[in-house]
Amino acid sequence: MREKIKEQLDLLKAKGAHYVDARWYPREDSNFLFMWNGNLKENNASSQSGMGVRVLYNGAWGFSASSDLTNPNAIFDRAFDNARIASERVTFPIRLAEKEAIVDSFNSPNQIDPFIVGLDEKVAFLQKMDAALNQPGVVQRFSLLEFVRKQIIFMDSEGSEIEKNIIEVFPGIQAMGIDKDGGMQRRKYAPGRSGATRGWESINETDFLTNAERIVSELNQVLVADDAPNGKMSVILLNGIMFLQTHETIGHALELDRILGYELSFAGGSFVRLEDFGNLRYGSEKLTARANALEPNSPGSFGFDDDGVPAQDNLLIDKGILVGAITGRQMVEEANAKAKKQIFDGSSGANRATSFYRVPIERMTNINIDPGTDGSLEDIIADTKYGLVLDGDKSWSIGSNREQFHFACDIGWLVEDGQKKQVVKNPTYRGETLPFYNSLSAVGDESTWHVHYVENCGKGAPNQIMQLGHGIPVCRFDNVQVGE
Amino acid sequence: MSNQVIDLLQKLRQSTIKKGLQALISYHEEDSYLMRFANSAISLNTNEHLISLDFIAFDGRKKVSYSMxxxxxxxxxxxxxxxxxxxxLPHAQALSYDPTFPVYEKDVVDERSFDPALATLTxxxxxAYFNTLAEGLESEDVKLSGIFSSGTTTTAQISTANEHTQYFRSTDAQVTAVLSSEGLKWEVNAEQSAQKKSDLDAEGLHTDLALLVKHYxxxxxxxLPVGKYTVVLGPAATAELSNIMTYYGMTGGALMQGYSFLKExxxxxxxxxxxxxxVDDPREVEIYAQNADRFGMERKPFPLISEGRFQAFMWDQDSADEFGKTPTGHDVSHTSLVMDGGDKSxxxxxDLLEMDREEDILYVPYIHYMNxxxxxxxxxxxxxRFGALFLKKDGSVQVPYNVRLTQKFSDFFGERVQWMSKEQVAYNVSSSYGRRDPTALKVPRFICVKEIEISHSNPSY
Structure with a gap:
């Protein structure tokens, strides 16, 4: 197949294409097990294979994909034809930032391939989790395991040939109960990605059992709790909500395709403008954020993006000042041209596609916030006059330019005069992105920092689901509107 | 009907039986085309031809599945x-209830929603459609974005119980056109759902866009100050609210899991x-209805709300099996929801802008990122999002910055409803996250509801 792809890359170049690439997935396997109240509701294996071809012709993209590889040349022909039609309506001819031709491979770090682990062992894990969650107060419970293994061959007309072999493991548990007012409440747990590998060995049964006991205990406290207070106060966001705050209001806001208006018909734009880079005070001096695709154990680390650019660690916000974005080869060229100055020094290696049948777009890698110097969670609580400690991503809704947001959490703890007090239920908070990050008053140290994975980030048309990570500390924000 | 598809299913059925399996075999084929616009250019022109197979094997209370x-x-x-x-299969854990194994009693062929002309759109x-809808409306500041997604979806099923097959084929198109100001960052849109080529109406979208751009x-x-407003919802807002309300509130699974805001x-x-x-109405071809569910149950009009009375929960087969209920033909990838029109033309x-009004009205065509x-x-x-207007009592119009609404379903569809348009439109809510699954609702063009609370108001676009 590689020879056939090479022939077609050369052929389309000879026909006038400026650039061509192909992503051939010889095989992608996944395995999903889902146990609900003791019933193994889903026990699914799946596989897919196929090829996607992207052609740049006269400043416009064409893409085509198929699972039918009987005649791969037809995929190249359709992609070329799609580009030819697209080139009839061009306003800014697409060009790609320079990159080196790379012949290399990437293998995600793992010790035990989850696909060679027996089904009995996987079901036994779920049964243990189910038993651990099956406690008084819990009316619904589930545990899940999801595994992905994919082989991707990337080849382009610039001479790159990259093979990626990636394994991902996504475990999780959740317990639900009915509160004193008849409302459904929940607590859930998915492990952080602190280890160096991401195979079956990364699932730590003891850790899960410890956390199953914790979330059941916390759930039972929520079930008898009063509603969270309304009003302006400090909020201390634990990892289970701070990851999402970061994701929605730093990550998505800094995707360069959104900033340039390429998502306006679906996901939305960004309040960030090109002139903001290097100038905009995004947050307080305590805020330093980065896109680090080099974390060892995260789905946001992938070796090379789907432009064939190596994964990188880049600053996005430096001590509160906006300095970088999440970029691919096309967008950095357009941004620099529109700004009439060099804002971006090449692609940051974040152009990714969810499958062979989707086109690469700017996606988050690991959008992290650096640990701070304000101590442990306990230290931050002790330094807080009045507020809430919040955890759990119950719901989220963000303005179309990421300028404002509303989050609901699974649990809150009242904080008064430096003391963590009783649990409260149904906490929500909302705010405007820039004032919110400028109210960042404390950032936890390394002891509070964890990599949290996201397996369902949606974007693009046609829509794409992407997996990524967020390394985040506990953070405190002041004068936040809570309730409503 | 495609003999190739049926032949493949029959061949797979024979192989399945030879391997000693009792199984349901499902086929899904999509031929998808998407032209995407951004910054007044075609930002992507793509097509995908994908064939998926799903096998679910049963052994008493054990069930496993394989997809490819x-x-x-x-x-x-x-x-x-x-x-x-x-x-x-031997390693699967038995369920605590008896799962139903599908046995089709007859062949089903449903191609009512298939239009050859839309299937072969070039x-x-x-x-040309996008050029027409945007004609004369773009400028240095105002840029065109959007999607033209169209395609053909074929699904089919067979079980090892017998040789009967079910076969469904439909065409669909979903168009979203956005005009946005680069400088001010406002954005207005016009949308269209189509099941056949003759549904496509670029001029109609042009008229709506031109009107909105003029006002913006x-x-x-x-x-706007936060507080309570009389709000007119557009079809996008009504359809999304209805869709989420039925998904979270009116399925048997949500009821039994404790998530529904409704009780038995x-x-x-x-x-x-x-x-x-x-009503969930499988007669409505323009919203991609199909006449049987995945377990072979004939689908009939299923009233959910009748003159304000909640009627019944929808039960898919697995939830019905688990909780001892009667399935209602809702083992489907999408329902076909229809909300009746009202009495105001x-x-x-x-028409809305020219309507006599006795109070200020906030027009909300679209609710972004509903959760x-x-x-x-x-x-x-x-x-x-996408073209809100503030229609003043005195006949003037203002352009509101976007506002946040945090309300209950009963606030939107309860006693505060003032009037509903007689005219209905199909609104496409298809998602292309996974397999193509054309989904639309038919809803009143406008619904007016009083005392909707605005909890946050943006200080700019």
Whole structure:
């Protein structure tokens, strides 16, 4: 197949294409097990294979994909034809930032391939989790395991040939109960990605059992709790909500395709403008954020993006000042041209596609916030006059330019005069992105920092689901509107 | 009907039986085309041809499944999928209830929603459509974005119980056109759902866009004070609210899992406005209805709300099996929801703008990023987007910055409903996250609701 792809890359170049690439997935396997109240509701294996071809012709993209590889040349022909039609309506001819031709491979770090682990062992894990969650107060419970293994061959007309072999493991548990007012409440747990590998060995049964006991205990406290207070106060966001705050209001806001208006018909734009880079005070001096695709154990680390650019660690916000974005080869060229100055020094290696049948777009890698110097969670609580400690991503809704947001959490703890007090239920908070990050008053140290994975980030048309990570500390924000 | 599809299913059925499996075999084929626009250019022109197979094997209370995106010529890989099921089944854990094994009693063929002309729409026609809808409206500041997504979806099923097959084929198109100001960052849109080529109406979208752009360029912008407003919902807002309300509130699974804002004893109760009639209607071809569910149950009109009374929960097969209920033909990838029109003839945005009004009205065509804050209270939140207007009592119009609405379903569809348009439109809610699954609702063009609370108001676009 590689020879056939090479022939077609050369052929389309000879026909006038400026650039061509192909992503051939010889095989992608996944395995999903889902146990609900003791019933193994889903026990699914799946596989897919196929090829996607992207052609740049006269400043416009064409893409085509198929699972039918009987005649791969037809995929190249359709992609070329799609580009030819697209080139009839061009306003800014697409060009790609320079990159080196790379012949290399990437293998995600793992010790035990989850696909060679027996089904009995996987079901036994779920049964243990189910038993651990099956406690008084819990009316619904589930545990899940999801595994992905994919082989991707990337080849382009610039001479790159990259093979990626990636394994991902996504475990999780959740317990639900009915509160004193008849409302459904929940607590859930998915492990952080602190280890160096991401195979079956990364699932730590003891850790899960410890956390199953914790979330059941916390759930039972929520079930008898009063509603969270309304009003302006400090909020201390634990990892289970701070990851999402970061994701929605730093990550998505800094995707360069959104900033340039390429998502306006679906996901939305960004309040960030090109002139903001290097100038905009995004947050307080305590805020330093980065896109680090080099974390060892995260789905946001992938070796090379789907432009064939190596994964990188880049600053996005430096001590509160906006300095970088999440970029691919096309967008950095357009941004620099529109700004009439060099804002971006090449692609940051974040152009990714969810499958062979989707086109690469700017996606988050690991959008992290650096640990701070304000101590442990306990230290931050002790330094807080009045507020809430919040955890759990119950719901989220963000303005179309990421300028404002509303989050609901699974649990809150009242904080008064430096003391963590009783649990409260149904906490929500909302705010405007820039004032919110400028109210960042404390950032936890390394002891509070964890990599949290996201397996369902949606974007693009046609829509794409992407997996990524967020390394985040506990953070405190002041004068936040809570309730409503 | 495609003999190739049926032949493949029959061949797979024979292989499945030979391997000693009792199984349901499902086929999904999509031929998808998407032209995407951004910054007044075609930012992407793509097509995908994908064939997926799903096998669910049953052994008493044990159930396992295998899915694949398949090369139709690679039967060997399909057989390997069946071998995987053979390996998995002994290790599966038995369910605590008896899952129903599908036995089709007859052949079903439903191609009512298929239009050959839409299936063969060309790239040139998609481009011409967008050129027409945007004609004269773009400028240095105002840029065109959007999608023209169209395609053909074929699904089919067979079980090892007998040789009967089910076969469904439909065409669909979903068009979203956005005009946005680069400088001010406002954005207006016009959308269309189509099931056949003759549904496509680029001129109609042009009319709506031109009207909205005129108001956004000429009228005063305003940050509305938070508080209660009389709100007119556009079809996008009504359809998304209805869709989420039925998904979270009106399925048997949500009820039994404790997520629904409705309770079993609410069936028959007057919980919504008497003006609201909502039915899942498999007769509605333009919203991609199909006449049988995955387990072979014939689908019939299923009233959810009749004159404000909640009627019944929808039960898919697995939930019905688990909780001892009777399935209602809802083992489907999408429902076909229809909300009846009202008694006020307001068919277009122009009609709405010219309507006599006795109070200020906030027009919210679209609610962006809607999410459920509290499912058991039926509370949702989201922000206005894509062309909100503030229609002043004195006849003037202002352009509001986007606002956030955090309300209960009963606030939107309860006693506060003032009037509903007689005219209905199909609104496309298809998602292309996974397999193509054309989904639309038919809803009144406008619904007016009083005392909707605005909890946050943006200080700019």
């Amino acid at each position: 995106i398949a090369d139709p010529c690679d039967f060997e890989s399909m057989e390997k999928g069946l071998d995987t099921l053979v390996e998995m 790239n040139e026609e998609r481009l 360029q000429e009228d005063q912008s305003v940050q 004893e609410d069936q028959g109760k007057h919980l919504f406005s008497e003006r609201i009639n909502l 307001i068919a277009t945005l122009k 459920v804050v509290n499912p058991t209270q039926g509370m949702v939140t989201g922000s206005s």
